[in-house]
Amino acid sequence: MDILSNLNPQQKQAVTAGDGRVLVLAGPGSGKTRVLTRRVAYLIEHMQVPSYGILAMTFTNKAAREMKARVETMLGPNARGLWVGTFHSVCARILRQQVAHLPFSSNFVIYDADDQKRLMKQVLKDLAMDEKTNRPASMLNYISHAKNNLVLPDEFTPTNYRERIVKPVYERYQNMLQVNNALDFDDLLLWTVRLLADNAEVRERYAHGFQHILVDEFQDTNMVQYEILKLLSYANGNLFAVGDEDQSIYRWRGADYRNVMRFEEDFPNCQKILLEQNYRSTQLVLDAAQGVINQNSNRTPKHLFTQNARGAQVILHEADDDQGEAQYVVDSIRRQMRNGAKGSDFAIMYRTNAQSRRFEEAFLHAGMSYTIVGAQRFYGRREVKDIIAYLYLIHNPADELNLSRVINVPPRKIGGKSQENLAIAARDAGLRQQAVLLDLAQHKDKSPYWARMGRGAPALTNFGRLLNKWQTKAATEELPALFDTILEDIGYHMHLDDGTEEGESRWENVQELRKQAYEYRERGLSEFLENLALVSDQDTMQDNGDSPTMLTLHASKGLEFSQVFITGLDEGLLPHSRSFDDPEEMAEERRLLYVGMTRARKQLYLVRAEQRFTYGQPSYSQPSRFLAYIDEDLIQQDGTKKSGLRFSSSFTSASSWEKPASKSKRWTSNTTSWRRKSKSANEDAPRKAPPMRSEPIRKKKETDGAWNLKRRTLNKPAAKQTSKRAPTAAPRAVDTQYKAGMKVSHAKFGPGEVRESGFDETGEEVVKVYFSEQDREIKILTSFAKLDIIE
DNA sequence: TTGGTCCATCTTTTT
């Protein structure tokens, strides 16, 4: 196969670019993966770069796997030796290789978000700090931020009150990580930079080893990651970055799309190549998506075009509530599947995982299968994490976080008091808790610690015996055997088997984990654990044959589907209310929608619901402001009221309340609630609105309560027939200076009449004025253009 | 020490 076949001129230019820095800005669907893989092949075949001299960095293991597989199909055995991996896995690998230069030992473990939180809670407890006022998540945020800026605790100089509180927490947190011989995700990157920056010899070795470095999704790199790339490429200067500012959606994780601009500043001589031809979508989908993204500034303007057909209009549907929303989506899919469409043609996307529930219910009700990405993380499940914790204990005796997690799971009479005794005894003796346990196991009541353990001594001794047994076994036996021994010794099956369906499914998850352990029987415990820590759910997304896929907008990046439903296009959800008071966050929400829209090959649906349950409470919302940026001509409304028989009788008052049909109407309806997360609006809504359905009070959860509940909701759309739409008037946060009906005058456009006034996301007042001389409505930013009030 | 019950709090997104 010819490496350069089927490439357009820009793609070819990128693939064949010579040495040096190359920045490829690749719009959605522009063949970026193709460019990357061909580039690797080109380097090996035409530029005589040995495969082991190439490093390709991605963000997900899935992307890494795919890239590797594609290169292998092109080059066969020549591809062997290629380094392809996620930033985190590559860093973990480097750190293990160079562990001698680092302040931890080679069997370090990696703490995931869940572990971090548990550790943070411990830290706060140790420091006698209140969890309510010092939220663990918030503390971790500060710390993550610091680490992303390469700041370790002793370099952390507080500049405000909050940071003064954070500092000791950060110190202790980091210290605890070290004591546990553990690294968090940020540490993997941070220590790699430290290693390379402080250690000339090591740096030389890698920087000369990697003759060419390629990065995917460059817009999602954070500062540390960019630093790593610079350090690794400094010797040869061959850095090939592919990205798209418009698809940067990981700001909250430290990603900074401005790295794209920095790249150009740092390397003024770099080659910059734009890929603008789209091979995925219809022109109409592209136009709609660009309407949204063009509202953003700070980006390289791109003009996406395609040779594909113009395509069908975007279908907009406004449902009465979240159940109706789900019903609409599932009905649409079912109808088309009856006409021969494949289930896998469809994707349902949403902003938050919580929204998936309604769709699951609707699918179940319709008797259709579905695939769901993420949501309940497999590795995040309690039973799975418990077993992994046991393995961690064996692998890394220093890990006391995981020890405390499972020392009493299943319950073995080692309660809080006993654990405290153990911790104190260990601290006084300057030993690890595990060492104390092992000593107890060995010497029983002759152990110097026996007496100090009080009533818990026998239980602790037993546990020490187990630990000892497992550790011996780990040295001699293969992983699956060890796995089974642990399960048996702790009676985990019994523990999970509580007669419920849930218990059964938990046990199945443990079995699934065991299957994976079996696959690692050759590579062993250490690699198994590292893999577990660095694998995400997208990576494990199994192809569920031919069923529709449900996933978050974030998870949709890099994928494509024939038909895409983007749901929950409501103020507060998309854009999410958390982004209301930060323009940068708002811009990211826009990108998120843009990413979702550009996943569609043929048909795009935008769906919303006026009312939905949040926190189990009904709440109302306005249409997403983003809808207003999509040209009306590109949209076709698919109304509920006419076609939706389900609700024809249920909303008697509906007809009297006209749906906003035009853009301008939609735009107005937002104005009241834009200003901020209108706390008042959210608090008021449920109070003003009579309860939507009278929920029978469930006094206690029966064993099958969950199932009952599910069935009840599924069979009862009727419950809402009694409901009435409550007026959705949200209180006005701040009054606009201009009011509808005012006569104004503009220097250039002449006299006009104000039609609407509201605030945009930055809090600027925006008015829509009808100018008679122009015979059109014009949107005006009042702080910008001067408008004189005439009357 | 355990297991139950009640309560508050919450949720963006994930390597």
Place this chain on the structure above:
DNA sequence: GATGGACCAA
């Protein structure tokens, strides 16, 4: 409507 924490009875 889920989860984690606090509290209490056995």
